[in-house]
Amino acid sequence: MLLAIDVGNTRIKVAVFEKDILIWQDAFDKEDAVDRFSIILIKYTDIKNAVLSRVGFLDESVLKWLERQVNLHVITADSPMPFQNGYETPKTLGIDRMVLASGAVFQFPKQNRLVIDSGTCITYDFIDADDNYLGGAISPGFRLRYEALHNYTAKLPLLTLESPSGVIGNSTKQAIHSGVVNGILYEVEGFIERYREQYQVLTVILTGGDTDFLAKRVKNTIFANPNFLLESLNHLYQYTINK
Numbered sequence: 001m002l003l004a005i006d007v008g009n010t011r012i013k014v015a016v017f018e019k020d021i022l023i024w025q026d027a028f029d030k031e032d033a034v035d036r037f038s039i040i041l042i043k044y045t046d047i048k049n050a051v052l053s054r055v056g057f058l059d060e061s062v063l064k065w066l067e068r069q070v071n072l073h074v075i076t077a078d079s080p081m082p083f084q085n086g087y088e089t090p091k092t093l094g095i096d097r098m099v100l101a102s103g104a105v106f107q108f109p110k111q112n113r114l115v116i117d118s119g120t121c122i123t124y125d126f127i128d129a130d131d132n133y134l135g136g137a138i139s140p141g142f143r144l145r146y147e148a149l150h151n152y153t154a155k156l157p158l159l160t161l162e163s164p165s166g167v168i169g170n171s172t173k174q175a176i177h178s179g180v181v182n183g184i185l186y187e188v189e190g191f192i193e194r195y196r197e198q199y200q201v202l203t204v205i206l207t208g209g210d211t212d213f214l215a216k217r218v219k220n221t222i223f224a225n226p227n228f229l230l231e232s233l234n235h236l237y238q239y240t241i242n243k
Ligand SMILES: Nc1ncnc2c1ncn2[C@@H]1O[C@H](COP(=O)(O)OP(=O)(O)O)[C@@H](O)[C@H]1O
Pocket: 007, 008, 009, 010, 011, 012, 013, 056, 118, 119, 120, 121, 141, 142, 143, 161, 208, 209, 210
């Protein structure tokens, strides 16, 4: 039984795996980390190993606590990956993006793949059919855009994610929702179209906290899976221990 832990810039996401079966999952804020991890370890006493991907801040004391509870396997830039890393700055590449790319290789072998993870940031990661990771893009996620509009202007209100009434926002709030939501939709659809121009056959995988919201609205055939990073962590752990 394995505990997979994804520490992002907004939340901690966790899942318990029995081989390749996801038997339980949760997401929580970082300040609740030790309490929520304790609940999991009490509920699943067979957990002896954990695998962790971290891009967001996590208090060192939480890591030290975790290391005392389980065998903690932390994914780093030096961890073995099932792809050739063509990133110019491999040491600055987000561990989450590496895990996503490895999951695309495991779950969708030998094809051009674009992984879109809509969380704090929207990340785009491309792996070609020969398992070369080429990079992609980093863009502000929904919440970052709403907060930026509020924090960097004199008058705009701070709004939370809501579907715009239409393309033409006929009020301040609707104009903001249209700008944020339609802006992200057209960005995602535009990127997919550009990648498809260059790589005619392309598999698109969508994940992240905003998967469900985006999957319903993006006009492209995509594989939507909110647990893709956690599943990829599980596969990567198996891959690493069997190397
Ligand atoms: N309970 C929640 N708390 C915070 N964000 C949530 C929640 N449910 C869905 N979300 C959405 O998920 C996004 C964060 O996605 P996530 O993938 O967890 O981010 P990260 O991996 O960057 O920490 C938020 O911007 C929000 O739109």
